[in-house]
Amino acid sequence: xxxxxxxxxxxxxxxxxxxxxxxxxxxxxxxxxxxxxxxxxxxxxxxxxxxxxxxxxxxxxxxxxxxxxxxxxxxxxxxxxxxxxxxxxxxxxxxxxxxxxxxxxxxxxxxxxxxxxxxxxxxxxxxxxxxxxxxxxxxxxxxxxxxxxxxxxxxxxxxxxxxxxxxxxxxxxxxxxxxxxxxxxxxxxxxxxxxxxxxxxxxxxxxxxxxxxx
Numbered sequence: 084x085x086x087x088x089x090x091x092x093x094x095x096x097x098x099x100x101x102x103x104x105x106x107x108x109x110x111x112x113x114x115x116x117x118x119x120x121x122x123x124x125x126x127x128x129x130x131x132x133x134x135x136x137x138x139x140x141x142x143x144x145x146x147x148x149x150x151x152x153x154x155x156x157x158x159x160x161x162x163x164x165x166x167x168x169x170x171x172x173x174x175x176x177x178x179x180x181x182x183x184x185x186x187x188x189x190x191x192x193x194x195x196x197x198x199x200x201x202x203x204x205x206x207x208x209x210x211x212x213x214x215x216x217x218x219x220x221x222x223x224x225x226x227x228x229x230x231x232x233x234x235x236x237x238x239x240x241x242x243x244x245x246x247x248x249x250x251x252x253x254x255x256x257x258x259x260x261x262x263x264x265x266x267x268x269x270x271x272x273x274x275x276x277x278x279x280x281x282x283x284x285x286x287x288x289x290x291x292x293x294x295x296x297x
Contacts, residue, residue, distance in 0.1 A: 085274045086265070086291050087111035087144055087254070090135065091126055092278030099138065101282055106140045108288045111166070113256070113276045116159075118149040121173050122223020123213055129162055136163030144274075146256070148222045149173065153181050160188035168193030168216050168254075169190075171205050176229030182211050193254065198230050202239045209249050214274065215240055220257030229258030234270045242289065261290070264295025 086109045093101035105112050112135060117126040126148075136143060142165035147155065152169035160165055167185045169280050170192050174181050178194060186190035191213035198218055205215065217236055220227035237253055244251055255267055256276035264275055275294055284290035 084138060084268050084272060084295055084297070085110040085252075086281075086294050087113040087274050087276045088281040088287075088291070089113040089115060089256070089276050089278035090131075091115045092282040094282065096132045098134070102135055102138045104287045105279075106138070108291045109141065109281070111141055111274065112139055112143045113278075114143060114145045114164075116145060116147050116149060116155075117223055121150045121170065124223050129158060132159065132162045132164070139163070142166060142258075144168070144193075144254075146193075146216065153177065153184055156181070156184050156190075157188060160190045162183070166191040166193060166214065168195045168214070170195045170197070170222070171208075172196075173198055178205075178208055179211070182208060195222075198232070198236075201255055202236050202243075205240075206243050209240070209244055209251060210247055212251050212271075214252040214254055215244075216254040216256060216276075218257050219255050219259065227258060229260075231265055234266060235286075237267065237270040237272055259294070261293035261297070264294045268297045 117124045119125040144166040145159045146166040147169045182192045193214040194212050195216040219233040252273035254274035259277045260280045283288045
């Protein structure tokens, strides 16, 4: 599995150190963009993303937890994002257009849903996206426990991807740890997003290895 540490849990007073941890030991930078409207929190914006991009040697995965994601796709693409995902709940019938917009900047497109959104709602888009991000907690709320129903949701999406012959990857974000990494991998997850499990660990490199090995 690919490991995508979430910089939301990084030490922002020593961000360069945590960026180098990802460069050296993980596979993807996960950057959570929160607007205080779609989700109740505000995270960080373009200055931080651009600063990370200057030092990043691994792809940047920008997760837009915002209303009107189409307004910001171009700026995040130009800031260096290799992957941009948006919430189906924020785009609804405009999801096709947002996917096309992301692809228009030669960036991989992902679609995201919260735990209370039926996985079937995104089935029409599985043939177009490069990856699916299933939230295993509610986006924008900290300190939540991993939701056990995530395994069944992963299996359902994986079955549909197989049915239509799609090679899109499945990503899971929220409460991910070495305790559930192995079972998530067996269910069909390709990318694990982990914040505290990596950056709050005494040995982040060992934490990444533990997640990767499940």
